[in-house]
Every structure is written in structure tokens, then in C-alpha cells.
Amino acid sequence: xxxxxxxSGPLSVPEGAIASLNCTYSxxxxxxxxxxxxxxxxxxxxxxSIYSNGDKEDGRFTAQLNKxxxxxxxLIRDSQPSDSATYLCARRAGTASKLTFGTGTRLQVTL
Amino acid sequence: NxxxxxxxxxxxxxxxxSMTLQCTQDMNHNYMYWYRQDPGMGLKLIYYxxxxxxxxxxxxxxxxxxxxxxxxxxxxxxxxxxxSQTSVYFCASSELARPGTEAFxxxxxxxxxx
Numbered sequence: 001x002x003x004x005x006x007x008s009g010p011l012s013v014p015e016g017a018i019a020s021l022n023c024t025y026s027x028x029x030x031x032x033x034x035x036x037x038x039x040x041x042x043x044x045x046x047x048x049s050i051y052s053n054g055d056k057e058d059g060r061f062t063a064q065l066n067k068x069x070x071x072x073x074x075l076i077r078d079s080q081p082s083d084s085a086t087y088l089c090a091r092r093a094g095t096a097s098k099l100t101f102g103t104g105t106r107l108q109v110t111l
Numbered sequence: 112n113x114x115x116x117x118x119x120x121x122x123x124x125x126x127x128x129s130m131t132l133q134c135t136q137d138m139n140h141n142y143m144y145w146y147r148q149d150p151g152m153g154l155k156l157i158y159y160x161x162x163x164x165x166x167x168x169x170x171x172x173x174x175x176x177x178x179x180x181x182x183x184x185x186x187x188x189x190x191x192x193x194x195s196q197t198s199v200y201f202c203a204s205s206e207l208a209r210p211g212t213e214a215f216x217x218x219x220x221x222x223x224x225x
Contacts, residue, residue, distance in 0.1 A: 042218075049212075049213055051210035098159060101153045101156075104153045
């Protein structure tokens, strides 16, 4: 079982809609979770981090963490064409600080 | 405000050649990482370091070596290049592993082995 799993997509949503990206993880010792956005040919950039159960909002982005069910999600409200990218879910476990990524979900926002 | 700097940006190697990918950060971060990303895939951890003199293997360490003699630098060495090592390599760094501490990435090195 992979440490971090994501649906590779592509996930296609119309402009203005809500995009919902999901991620599951296998290690219950995971402490922190991250959503990175990566445009084609570019390096990943952080969108959100979350380490407590519940929701965390930042502008149009909301991260949700459910440790009992071992999943993390990212909601993008009012999706824009500029949101079209690959979204990488990552998790860090404890003091070892090894940062492990999923394979990413490609999001396409259509006009 | 340089952040994480990787050199070179692009490189073509012949099978069997060796090279070192350079990574340096100016944020005084303890943790540094090397990842590779194959087309359409996520990031796979090659090696990581939690401080000068300390390194550990990630998911895909075979064919690579690292060293961490200073806080700033974390070079990745390919000894005998193989076509399977054709990939984009990313170096990243983060400060102490408090919950939610993010990793900052360099701009990547695109390596082709022919």
C-alpha cells in the first residue's frame, strides 16, 4: 500500500465551480499534511498545510483533515483557469521529518 | 532572497558517466531532501538529511549518493548514469520539523541520460 494515494485525474471542473481533491494515507503516525501546486515544468509551491483535525481555510482554498479516516482533501472555490495544475498531497511523519508525496491529481478548469 | 538553488538546470549525460547535482540553501534549514519526478508522476524521495553529517535513504536511493558536510549544501552524486535515471530532480529544504513546517523547493534539474 502506498504511503500517500491520490487519483491521478484529470479532474475537470468548469470555471467558477468547486474543485474537490482527495488524498488518503496509510501511516497513522503521519502528523502534518501539505498540498502543493505544480505547474507544468515548474517546481512545487505550497498551497496549504494542515495538522489538526477539521478544516483550515485560506482565501479560496480549504484543507480538510480526518485522521480517523486517514484522508486529507483540498477544496478550491470559484475555480479559475489559472488553477489548472497538478496538485500534490504530501505528508510528514514525526521527528524523522521524511516528507512523502502522492502521485498528484491533475486539475483542469474549463471556460 | 535566493532560497534553494540548484545547478545545473539542464544536463545530458552519456550512459556510464558520473555527475554531481548541486543544491544549496541560504535559509539555515536543518532538513534537506532530494526527489526525482518522472513524467506525469509524483515526487519520489531519493535521500534526505536532518542536519550536517546525517543522511538517510528514501524510497529510491539505488544509483545515487549524497553527503552533507555543511548546513547549506546537499549535493547528489550519480556514479554510473543509466537511462532509468532520466528525470527531473528537485532539491528541497525545511526548518525544524514542527507540525505544518513547509518544504521549499529549488527550480529543478532536468537530466537526460542517453
